[in-house]
Amino acid sequence: DVKVTQSSRYLVKRTGEKVFLECVQDMDHENMFWYRQDPGLGLRLIYFSYDVKMKEKGDIPEGYSVSREKKERFSLILESASTNQTSMYLCASSLWTSGRVNTGELFFGEGSRLTVL
Amino acid sequence: GQNIDQPTEMTATEGAIVQINCTYQTSGFNGLFWYQQHAGEAPTFLSYNVLDGLEEKGRFSSFLSRSKGYSYLLLKELQMKDSASYLCAVMDSNYQLIWGAGTKLIIKP
Numbered sequence: 001d002v003k004v005t006q007s008s009r010y011l012v013k014r015t016g017e018k019v020f021l022e023c024v025q026d027m028d029h030e031n032m033f034w035y036r037q038d039p040g041l042g043l044r045l046i047y048f049s050y051d052v053k054m055k056e057k058g059d060i061p062e063g064y065s066v067s068r069e070k071k072e073r074f075s076l077i078l079e080s081a082s083t084n085q086t087s088m089y090l091c092a093s094s095l096w097t098s099g100r101v102n103t104g105e106l107f108f109g110e111g112s113r114l115t116v117l
Numbered sequence: 118g119q120n121i122d123q124p125t126e127m128t129a130t131e132g133a134i135v136q137i138n139c140t141y142q143t144s145g146f147n148g149l150f151w152y153q154q155h156a157g158e159a160p161t162f163l164s165y166n167v168l169d170g171l172e173e174k175g176r177f178s179s180f181l182s183r184s185k186g187y188s189y190l191l192l193k194e195l196q197m198k199d200s201a202s203y204l205c206a207v208m209d210s211n212y213q214l215i216w217g218a219g220t221k222l223i224i225k226p
Contacts, residue, residue, distance in 0.1 A: 041218055042204070
């Protein structure tokens with residue numbers, strides 16, 4: 001079974017702190033994603049990566065950065081946390097197929113609930 | 118703009134059938150997905166439709182009409198464990214997923 005592991009289930013940080021959210025997948029997937037999930041809204045894509053050292057902005061990249069130094073690991077960084085970044089953060093991975101066409105089946109981690117005070 | 122609409126909450130009785138609708142307006146279409154998310158857990162993949170029609174998988178079925186921009190997820194013989202949020206997502210012409218806000222399904226005994 002594919003396993004996507006997020007390093008922290010719950011974090012509480014103060015405004016202005018730097019925050020690292022780590023995600024590791026064990027199925028050699030090319031694609032990795034960071035989403036945030038807020039009540040009443042659909043999942044919103046922050047960043048994604050389709051290869052090592054590659055990254056693409058999603059719909060809401062402002063205030064975030066990412067790092068993918070190894071295929072299995074995708075990190076989300078909040079350089080200076082703000083209260084409006086309080087949210088559930090979900091990491092996901094999927095298998096790349098030719099022509100960028102895939103079933104879209106994403107494998108999610110259990111999420112990291114971040115509270116910024 | 119791109120939009121996915123689904124009901125916020127639905128209630129059904131154990132043993133019954135429930136249909137969760139999803140309508141969409143997107144830039145292109147490369148498939149529609151349903152995910153299940155129990156409270157506090159990761160979303161898990163349920164189904165994928167790219168052609169019109171009904172796809173059946175055990176107690177769950179998913180239907181797609183591309184001309185109407187419409188899909189539904191049908192859950193039969195409801196069990197208490199089916200209480201969860203059901204997320205509809207459409208893959209657009211750029212192969213990016215556009216997500217609905219999810220439908221919270223409450224199952225009552």
